[in-house]
Amino acid sequence: MKVVKFGGSSLADADHFEQIIKIIKSDPERKAVVVSAPGTRFKGDIKVTDLLIKYANQFLNHEPFENTQTEIIKRYQAIADHFQLPENVMERIATTIQSLPLQTYSDDEFLMAGFKAQGEYLNAFLLTAVLNKIGMPTQFMDPKEVGFLVSDNAQDAHVLDATYANLAQFRNPEQHLVFPGFFGFTETGQIATFSRGGSDITGSIVAKGLDADVYENFTDVDAIYSVDPRMVQNPKSIKVMTYREMRELSYAGFSVFHDEAILPAIEAQIPINVRNTNHPDLPGTMIVPERTFKPTGLVTGVASSKRFAALYLHRYLLNKETGFTLKLLQILYKYNISYEHMPSGIDDLTIIFDKRQFTPELIEQMCAEIQEVLNPDQLEWINDYAIIMIVGEGMQKSPHTIEDIIRPLSDHEIKIHMINQGASKIAIMLGTNESDAEQAVKLVYQHFFDNNRIID
Ligand SMILES: Nc1ncnc2c1ncn2[C@@H]1O[C@H](COP(=O)(O)OP(=O)(O)O)[C@@H](O)[C@H]1O
Numbered sequence: 331m332k333v334v335k336f337g338g339s340s341l342a343d344a345d346h347f348e349q350i351i352k353i354i355k356s357d358p359e360r361k362a363v364v365v366s367a368p369g370t371r372f373k374g375d376i377k378v379t380d381l382l383i384k385y386a387n388q389f390l391n392h393e394p395f396e397n398t399q400t401e402i403i404k405r406y407q408a409i410a411d412h413f414q415l416p417e418n419v420m421e422r423i424a425t426t427i428q429s430l431p432l433q434t435y436s437d438d439e440f441l442m443a444g445f446k447a448q449g450e451y452l453n454a455f456l457l458t459a460v461l462n463k464i465g466m467p468t469q470f471m472d473p474k475e476v477g478f479l480v481s482d483n484a485q486d487a488h489v490l491d492a493t494y495a496n497l498a499q500f501r502n503p504e505q506h507l508v509f510p511g512f513f514g515f516t517e518t519g520q521i522a523t524f525s526r527g528g529s530d531i532t533g534s535i536v537a538k539g540l541d542a543d544v545y546e547n548f549t550d551v552d553a554i555y556s557v558d559p560r561m562v563q564n565p566k567s568i569k570v571m572t573y574r575e576m577r578e579l580s581y582a583g584f585s586v587f588h589d590e591a592i593l594p595a596i597e598a599q600i601p602i603n604v605r606n607t608n609h610p611d612l613p614g615t616m617i618v619p620e621r622t623f624k625p626t627g628l629v630t631g632v633a634s635s636k637r638f639a640a641l642y643l644h645r646y647l648l649n650k651e652t653g654f655t656l657k658l659l660q661i662l663y664k665y666n667i668s669y670e671h672m673p674s675g676i677d678d679l680t681i682i683f684d685k686r687q688f689t690p691e692l693i694e695q696m697c698a699e700i701q702e703v704l705n706p707d708q709l710e711w712i713n714d715y716a717i718i719m720i721v722g723e724g725m726q727k728s729p730h731t732i733e734d735i736i737r738p739l740s741d742h743e744i745k746i747h748m749i750n751q752g753a754s755k756i757a758i759m760l761g762t763n764e765s766d767a768e769q770a771v772k773l774v775y776q777h778f779f780d781n782n783r784i785i786d
Pocket residue numbers: 336337338339340366369527548549550551553554555556557558559560583584585586587
């Protein structure tokens with residue numbers, strides 16, 4: 331049995347619905363379907379999830395929201411009209427959207443989650459109605475009824491173990507099952523979403539829960555490429571890669587697959603196949619366990635992400651001081667801040683954060699407290715910080731990899747703030763200025779892939 335997830339780009343309009351129906355029909359193993367909210371139809375279009383966020387913000391700010399409501403309803407209406415669905419389907423969709431401000435939410439975070447989740451909820455409801463209409467018996471898998479349970483982080487939830495046992499009851503289904511992606515319910519019955527792009531996570535959880543043979547993730551590119559195709563034209567596509575490689579690359583910017591979506595697949599050792607909805611005959615990219623994979627190249631992919639900020643601390647004899655890092659971490663804990671990396675020298679320490687956690691006021695407050703408690707000789711907040719990740723199972727086989735990465739960057743005078751090699755056997759991480767990140771990725775990509783280096 332296969333679990334197939336269709337991203338927003340594959341569900342943007344009625345033509346895409348026609349295409350995914352062909353894909354579902356063409357393979358009887360494709361029994362469970364996970365859907366995102368309708369995505370963009372053309373350049374400059376707005377995803378339904380973003381419209382729902384706009385709607386929630388307008389409501390919270392006491393601004394008029396009727397036009398946004400109408401815009402969202404029209405997205406579903408166009409698809410329902412194409413398939414000539416009974417009127418009650420659209421009535422339910424429109425009522426659900428219109429009644430969102432009337433529901434009760436425990437706070438604004440849960441309100442935002444409750445609004446955002448409707449993009450997926452209603453799209454799954456709509457697809458179920460379409461499949462039933464065309465004679466494919468299909469069950470709508472409402473996460474509340476299914477027992478799709480998540481932690482109570484309203485917009486960054488994590489699956490609870492009980493979900494897997496609840497999903498197991500739906501193994502070997504006779505009819506098709508359609509699940510909305512992106513959200514679940516907390517134990518107290520509130521909607522909580524995963525982080526953005528999180529329908530990939532739902533797909534992986536459903537694949538594990540239903541014990542699928544493969545998790546097919548349909549999107550709008552022919553494969554996962556060795557570099558973001560928006561940065562480099564006609565990049566090399568990856569045929570096979572490991573879970574570990576995918577996790578490192580998606581963490582650092584390969585937005586084609588959510589980094590947190592790897593874990594359930596790893597736990598159940600289910601291969602992931604990323605494929606193109608618009609070219610379903612192409613094989614796409616397989617993501618597989620390490621043990622089944624023999625790397626051929628040194629580097630599999632190069633990614634960059636600009637979502638970081640860093641705090642640099644300098645203090646003489648830091649290496650002899652006990653408790654410095656402990657006090658620092660206590661301050662982070664007090665402000666509920668997680669850190670991503672912490673490279674250190676003899677007298678220096680840099681802490682790299684995901685900067686989406688901060689407001690300018692929080693940075694000021696936290697830095698002032700660190701200065702007061704730890705009294706460093708130098709404290710610098712670097713808001714402009716990017717991470718470049720060079721990943722490949724084959725990298726361990728060459729002693730020259732680091733040299734090959736650094737040389738093209740130093741030739742082009744790109745300043746490297748940090749190099750982290752060895753913490754992961756399959757990845758080298760560099761810290762650069764945000765403004766240098768894209769060029770750094772292109773140079774490293776060019777060096778490894780234009781030379782087409784192959785291991786002996
Ligand atoms: N290394 C990569 N390989 C392929 N696509 C990538 C890569 N890095 C970023 N992307 C982008 O990811 C997009 C697909 O992800 P996304 O827009 O979330 O799709 P979906 O709506 O199907 O979930 C591609 O159109 C591409 O622009």
